[in-house]
Amino acid sequence: MPASLTATLLGPVLAIRDGSRLELGSPTQRTIFAVLATHANRTVSRDELVDAIWGDNAPATAVNSVYTYVSRLRNSLRPNGRGDQPELLVSDRSGYTLRVAPEGVDVQRFGAALATARALRAEQAAPRAVRELQGALALWRGTPYEGAIGPFVHAERARLAEARLLALEDRAELLMELGRPAALVGELSALVHHHPLRERLRYLLMRAYVELGWHADAIREYHALRKLLVEEQGMEPGAQLRTLYERVLRGEAETAPAAAPLAPVPVADRRPPGALSQLVRDVPGFTGRTAELARLNRLAAEAAAEPTLLLVTGGPGVGKTALATRFAHASAHRYPDGQLHVDLHAVGTRERKTPEAAIRHLVAAMGQPPPPESVDARAAYRSLVADRRLLIVLDNAASAEQVRALLPGTPSSLVVVTSRNGLAGLIARDGARRIVLRGIGEEDGLRLFSRIVGEPFTARHRPAVQRLVAACGGMPLALRIAATRIKVAPSPDEALACFEDGDPVDFLELPGDRESSLSTVIGWSYAALPPEAAHVLIALGMQDAHVVTVPLATALSGLDRAECHYALHALVDAGLLHEVAADRFRLDNLILAYAQWLGKLKGLVPRQRTAVCARLATITRIAPSTESERLQMIS
Structure with a gap:
């Protein structure tokens, strides 16, 4: 993979090869480079490029324009007079791929550093986590994707701005834990000025004041936030802020209580206290899917003014529920009225949920009694969720009809559906936006395997592990099963050899857990x-x-x-x-x-x-x- 090309996206969009800045051309051509760099080493279809640049306003000549822009961009990226070097921008029937090392794209380095920092925080390695966050924040050079245009750019700017703000909050929280509040007051004051309604920032600033013994300043910050919330949103500050405020008033807050541990996703949980949250546990060691998460964020942002329905479909074991759960946790703060989850049991050992049973589950989750038999349950459900800002995950759906009965009638909520079936009817009739999952790439597959078995084993047997990842087709469930079988085996080396020599279906079984075995998971679809x-x-x-x-x-x-x-x-x-x-x-x-x-x-x-x-x-x-x-x- 060529390592000479680097792409700067956390600021002006730049391409640098061998130390020289390349001419990327017009804003549209620069946007194409930015999209390809964001999804480096993954094929981006022409339709995706059209969607990224023009969205719903694409002209009839959009595809032809993409051909022209890509041709010019390829010439700009081609090494001058050095025919021995491979092409950086390659194409096939599916679309276009920009070949660049992952560390050559600052957006990917930023995301990787945030994930590393969270892992270090979980391991109680706060100083190292702070260094990772500082390195990530140092990558920023201005407004992301400056010089590029279109819906993709707007959605990415919003996503990255939120990620940067969360990184600043995480860093401040870690420095607080390390006993350095004085270094934070100025930075947190400036951030609160720009984000006056952001409760976590205000809480951290209050904590810093308390740690320094400046109780009057902490009380002033609380009253300033409460005034804004009551006047603008008709709500009181959250429980964590109220608790800290009351401790200060009682003289009990010489040292503020530590904040709750960070969530294992790159977006902090900022739900109002008491808000309903039924989301299932995030998948430990979630790996890859950066492009898919970005696309879900973009689709959700683009559909903000209309009922939003996102579909995540794909074959058995490909990680649909894991992706939807990760996305839901990351998006939860945008839906303060709560997050609901219901498994519709399209496949598995339990009986498939009827729409009426699912409605009873959702209504009960919101603390309401079930509607009487004389009332249309579906109409009562729509009335209950109307105009609420809810995130509803309908997992493991069987059909469009099953899902359609559970859709709110107003655009304030987001519904995320996972299914092994295509559910094309929801696209045709209900305006659903769909992504279809395939296996993860080789590098992500190697990382996932290494998270379970260990990096030294992977490094020692890299060619064999690469063959294992390929044999599993990048299917996350299969990789987890294989890695677990190898890790717990008396001789991991022999277990890896057994995988190569045997039947993969027989190997990908976990004793005592049939529902996590490959033959069972695929067998549900077959049945x-x-x-x-x-x-x-x-x-x-x-x-x-x-x-x-x-x-x-x-x-x-x-x-x-x-x-x-x-x-x-x-x-x-x-x-x-x-x-x-x-x-x-x-x-x-x-x-x-x-x-x-x-x-x-x-x-x-x-x-x-x-x-x-x-x-x-x-x-x-x-x-x-x-x-x-x-x-x-x-x-």
Whole structure:
């Protein structure tokens, strides 16, 4: 990966190669560079670029303009007279990728430093956490994405401004713990002046005054905040501030109580005290998904003036609930009336929740009695949540109808839905904005594996671990299971070798926890398939190709073309296949391995494979020497 290119986004958008600043051209062209740098080493589609630059106001010529701007940008990034160096901006049918080392993009370094600081705080290593935060804050050079334009830039500026403010608060809190309040008063006073309603800042300033014995100043700050909150928002200061204020009045606050530990996400929890919070526990060691989180933030920001519905879809074990939970925790402070969570049980061992049962759950969570049978429960629910600022997570949804019954009728709330199914009806009828998850990249996969097994083991066996990450298709659940199996094994080295030599489906099982085993998690999706789709999935396991076509699937399954076409798209909707082109589909590594495992389990492959290959030979009217060659001919 080229390391000579660096991208500055926390200030004016700049590209620097080998110490020289490159000319990025017009604001639109600069924006394209900024979007590609933000998502460095990930393919960004042309539609994403159009959306980032123009949003809903894209002209008819937008795609053609993107081609032109990218061509000019590629010329700007190309090393002059040095044909031996690889291209930094590459393209394929899916879109464009800017190849640059992660440490070469300041936005990514900033996010990584914040995550490291939180991990160090959790380990009680406050001085090191402060140094990480200071390094992160030193990366800022002005207004983020200066010189760039469009909806993406506006959303990113808002996200990064919030992240920077949280980093300043975290740093101040840590310095308070280290007994250095005098160094904070000036900085906190300036921040409170610019953010007068931000309760955490005001609390930290009051704490600093208390630590210094300046009780009158602490009382003055409390009354100033209370006046603003009552006049502008009709609410009192939060419980933490009130408690500190009362301790000062009673003369008990020679030393203020320590603040609550930081949340394990890059956004602090600033809910009003007493607000409802049903969010499930954030996933420990959450790794990667920076681009997906940024996209969710952008989609939520763009839809602020209308009912906001976000879909997170993808195959089994890909991390939909983990991503939605991380996003919900990070966004909770924007929804002061509370955060609700309900598992709709589309898959799993429990009975699927009906809309009425889900409404009863949500109504009870808000402290209300269930509506009487004579009342329309759905209408009563909409009335209850109308105009409240709620964040509602509908996890593990089965259908659009199940979700639609739970949508508020007003635009003040945000609804986040996770599902293994595509739920296209919610996009068509309800204006949902969707992201489809695939596996995480190799570097993120290595980091996730290392978090569990340890960096020394990964470094010692890096090629083998890279093969393991590839075999798992970047599926976070599979990587966690594999890493856990290896970590707890008597000989981790032998366990890693067993993974390489054995059946991945058999290896990715956790004794005593069937619901965290791969065969169970994928099996829930398989069990919900229509019969034709289940039959085709097993048939696809009778060969080794990852990319399959309708003719190949037809030959393998014995179904007619129309039936097979329907079955393949049912597999796509269930997240078990990806359509990469018209009538051309891709099986991820573990889904193919599961299909082959199913075939062996049912005893179908040995009996049917010879007949299938004979049929392929008849169709192609030639007889290649091996079964694999015959199977490849029709694909």
